[in-house]
Amino acid sequence: xxxxxxxxxxxxxxxxxxxxxxxxxxxxxxxxxxxxxxxxxxxxxxxxxxxxxxxxxxxxxxxxxxxxxxxxxxxxxxxxxxxxxxxxxxxxxxxxxxxxxxxxxxxxxxxxxxxxxxxxxxxxxxxxxxxxxxxxxxxxxxxxxxxxxxxxxxxxxxxxxxxxxxxxxxxxxxxxxxxxxxxxxxxxxxxxxxxxxxxxxxxxxxxxxxxxxxxxxxxxxxxxxxxxxxxxxxxxxxxxxxxxxxxxxxxxxxxxxxxxxxxxxxxxxxxxxxxxxxxxxxxxxxxxxxxxxxxxxxxxxxxxxxxxxxxxxxxxx
Amino acid sequence: xxxxxxxxxxxxxxxxxxxxxxxxxxxxxxxxxxxxxxxxxxxxxxxxxxxxxxxxxxxxxxxxxxxxxxxxxxxxxxxxxxxxxxxxxxxxxxxxxxxxxxxxxxxxxxxxxxxxxxxxxxxxxxxxxxxxxxxxxxxxxxxxxxxxxxxxxxxxxxxxxxxxxxxxxxxxxxxxxxxxxxxxxxxxxxxxxxxxxxxxxxxxxxxxxxxxxxxxxxxxxxxxxxxxxxxxxxxxxxxxxxxxxx
Numbered sequence: 001x002x003x004x005x006x007x008x009x010x011x012x013x014x015x016x017x018x019x020x021x022x023x024x025x026x027x028x029x030x031x032x033x034x035x036x037x038x039x040x041x042x043x044x045x046x047x048x049x050x051x052x053x054x055x056x057x058x059x060x061x062x063x064x065x066x067x068x069x070x071x072x073x074x075x076x077x078x079x080x081x082x083x084x085x086x087x088x089x090x091x092x093x094x095x096x097x098x099x100x101x102x103x104x105x106x107x108x109x110x111x112x113x114x115x116x117x118x119x120x121x122x123x124x125x126x127x128x129x130x131x132x133x134x135x136x137x138x139x140x141x142x143x144x145x146x147x148x149x150x151x152x153x154x155x156x157x158x159x160x161x162x163x164x165x166x167x168x169x170x171x172x173x174x175x176x177x178x179x180x181x182x183x184x185x186x187x188x189x190x191x192x193x194x195x196x197x198x199x200x201x202x203x204x205x206x207x208x209x210x211x212x213x214x215x216x217x218x219x220x221x222x223x224x225x226x227x228x229x230x231x232x233x234x235x236x237x238x239x240x241x242x243x244x245x246x247x248x249x250x251x252x253x254x255x256x257x258x259x260x261x262x263x264x265x266x267x268x269x270x271x272x273x274x275x276x277x278x279x280x281x282x283x284x285x286x287x288x289x290x291x292x293x294x295x296x297x298x299x300x301x302x303x304x305x306x307x308x309x310x311x312x313x314x315x316x317x
Numbered sequence: 318x319x320x321x322x323x324x325x326x327x328x329x330x331x332x333x334x335x336x337x338x339x340x341x342x343x344x345x346x347x348x349x350x351x352x353x354x355x356x357x358x359x360x361x362x363x364x365x366x367x368x369x370x371x372x373x374x375x376x377x378x379x380x381x382x383x384x385x386x387x388x389x390x391x392x393x394x395x396x397x398x399x400x401x402x403x404x405x406x407x408x409x410x411x412x413x414x415x416x417x418x419x420x421x422x423x424x425x426x427x428x429x430x431x432x433x434x435x436x437x438x439x440x441x442x443x444x445x446x447x448x449x450x451x452x453x454x455x456x457x458x459x460x461x462x463x464x465x466x467x468x469x470x471x472x473x474x475x476x477x478x479x480x481x482x483x484x485x486x487x488x489x490x491x492x493x494x495x496x497x498x499x500x501x502x503x504x505x506x507x508x509x510x511x512x513x514x515x516x517x518x519x520x521x522x523x524x525x526x527x528x529x530x531x532x533x534x535x536x537x538x539x540x541x542x543x544x545x546x547x548x549x550x551x552x553x554x555x556x557x558x559x560x561x562x563x
């Protein structure tokens with residue numbers, strides 16, 4: 001694993017969640033070890049492999065778990081003692097904690113009442129409509145598929161328009177259409193000025209909705225911040241850049257002469273893959289080189305400036 | 318009662334009344350009534366010993382704690398097991414506002430069918446002062462139900478085997494040991510409940526003044542029952558505050 005890379009995610013609005021030297025152990029098993037971080041407004045992805053400690057971390061943020069060491073502040077208060085904070089938060093835990101004997105509408109109504117909200121029936125139905133579950137609102141939850149359960153629980157979390165949503169693996173069991181819809185909801189939520197913390201072990205899910213991430217590996221904070229910035233901070237890792245052009249052979253030969261280029265490979269599809277230690281220099285040199293050799297560039301794509309590559313560098317070392 | 322407490326109370330009622338559990342509950346609650354009706358049909362003679370065995374042994378030492386166990390032990394244990402407790406723990410209320418409505422819901426489910434059954438049974442069994450004895454007996458069911466459900470609900474927060482522990486307690490201690498060894502009625506919920514009832518109606522409860530079935534003094538019994546209810550509920554609140562909710 002790489003050394004801890006820390007880039008502050010706050011957007012100048014102060015931290016909505018703040019953890020100070022937080023650890024959690026169950027018997028002899030250390031689930032979370034000495035994590036200090038601040039999460040700002042907007043959408044933040046909490047990432048890590050299965051068993052990394054994401055759920056434990058989220059549960060401590062929510063006040064569902066005590067900390068073995070350290071302290072947690074959620075919207076400025078300790079959620080273990082100041083339960084009023086739950087009026088301002090919508091939480092969707094990882095497990096399918098819905099009452100089987102209830103209908104979807106009853107469950108959303110219950111969630112509203114448990115937040116001390118006397119919501120109009122129309123408001124509850126709107127929350128259900130938002131997750132495309134209106135067709136099943138009068139059906140018992142015991143008849144729901146896993147994806148439907150996730151959606152009705154999301155509706156329950158959304159009811160009351162909370163200023164912060166905390167979602168633990170919300171896309172488990174969701175099909176591709178539902179994933180897209182879910183991403184739309186997250187973007188809408190962020191546009192409305194509310195914040196979201198979403199955990200997942202599926203990188204694409206988080207990459208689609210957020211560039212601000214917290215990476216947890218083996219119970220420790222591996223990195224935090226904008227994942228492009230994290231990638232840039234990993235300067236010992238060269239970038240792969242894929243280039244499509246009118247004359248790959250000639251351009252490849254010219255690129256190989258550049259000091260910033262470590263190697264040049266020719267892909268079977270006719271493109272060039274360049275390994276560079278300095279992508280910024282390459283971005284400046286490449287157009288000049290192409291113009292000088294009368295080569296038309298059609299596509300330039302960094303292929304490991306992705307969350308997945310950052311993740312694999314940090315997790316796999 | 319606030320909207321959240323009311324919601325938790327109704328939710329606890331709905332969770333407790335599964336068809337299977339209600340069937341068992343009604344079956345057990347009906348036993349005294351069935352015995353009373355059968356004895357009436359057979360023209361059986363209820364002497365003092367038989368009557369006291371019926372009221373004390375069957376209803377208060379066995380039936381009441383057993384029904385309370387079936388209803389109260391799962392009140393938290395089931396929610397911890399199926400992880401729905403998360404929904405309540407993420408509510409903007411104090412932990413006692415979660416525990417008290419749940420305990421009261423369980424006590425109501427225990428008390429209502431058994432109090433009705435006991436009320437009618439006492440009317441059928443007793444000749445003298447039957448009506449006042451029946452009312453006092455039903456009141457005793459309510460008092461005992463609150464004490465037992467408080468205790469069993471707490472046990473449900475500390476172990477997933479609350480029912481096993483409770484069965485050993487009900488049959489081993491309340492029904493057997495506390496009636497066999499002198500002095501143990503002082504630490505028996507049934508024994509203290511019976512002491513209160515004896516003070517209210519000595520025809521209903523006519524316990525000996527010495528020996529293993531001697532009941533605690535009324536002053537002690539009231540304090541002991543209040544202590545059980547208070548300590549159990551405080552312990553449940555403490556447990557809810559301390560626990561990690563999975």
